[in-house]
Amino acid sequence: MRSLPLLLVFLASLVQAADYPLDAPAPDGRRPGGTISQELPAPPLGNDENKDIKRERNYPEQPPTIPHAIRDYQVDKNGNKCLSCHSRSNSAKTQAPMISITHYMDRDGQTLAAVSPRRYFCTQCHVPQQDVKPLVENDFRTIDKLLQDEVQRAGQSHQ
Numbered sequence: 001m002r003s004l005p006l007l008l009v010f011l012a013s014l015v016q017a018a019d020y021p022l023d024a025p026a027p028d029g030r031r032p033g034g035t036i037s038q039e040l041p042a043p044p045l046g047n048d049e050n051k052d053i054k055r056e057r058n059y060p061e062q063p064p065t066i067p068h069a070i071r072d073y074q075v076d077k078n079g080n081k082c083l084s085c086h087s088r089s090n091s092a093k094t095q096a097p098m099i100s101i102t103h104y105m106d107r108d109g110q111t112l113a114a115v116s117p118r119r120y121f122c123t124q125c126h127v128p129q130q131d132v133k134p135l136v137e138n139d140f141r142t143i144d145k146l147l148q149d150e151v152q153r154a155g156q157s158h159q
Helices: 003-017 141-155
Strands: none
Touching: none
16 A cells, blocks of 8 residues: 555656647547637537427437427426426316327336436437537438338339
8 A cells, every 4th residue: 555655656657758748739539729728719609599390310210309499498407397297187278299108107117197317318319409500420311211212122123
């Protein structure tokens, strides 16, 4: 145990000996620029889409995205603004889609009278969308597109 402080001092001296500058440029990622020790302000938030149109899901168990702005919604232990429209009791009045019945089940699959505590914080899974340029390029294709391409390829090989 007595050698641990000596080892730490030795390792610290190695770092100093390497003359590693603490203000070396940081790798450009989602927030480009700056250095390791410098924090630049986050870019301004964009405007959430407010189209109230259901979006296609990219895979079977994907949580639906939120098709409207929720910027000042309270979703915490004291209240959940989403449930004022999407709960079982309010969805008929508001014409908003009711949250899935799975949100009324505990982890053992038992049905509950109220929203399960593990499903109470909507934005853990559901997110609003913004009309912005993608941060990185991707060539993602939905399963439907992949299956459609496979059918076309099979049709071409049989000709």
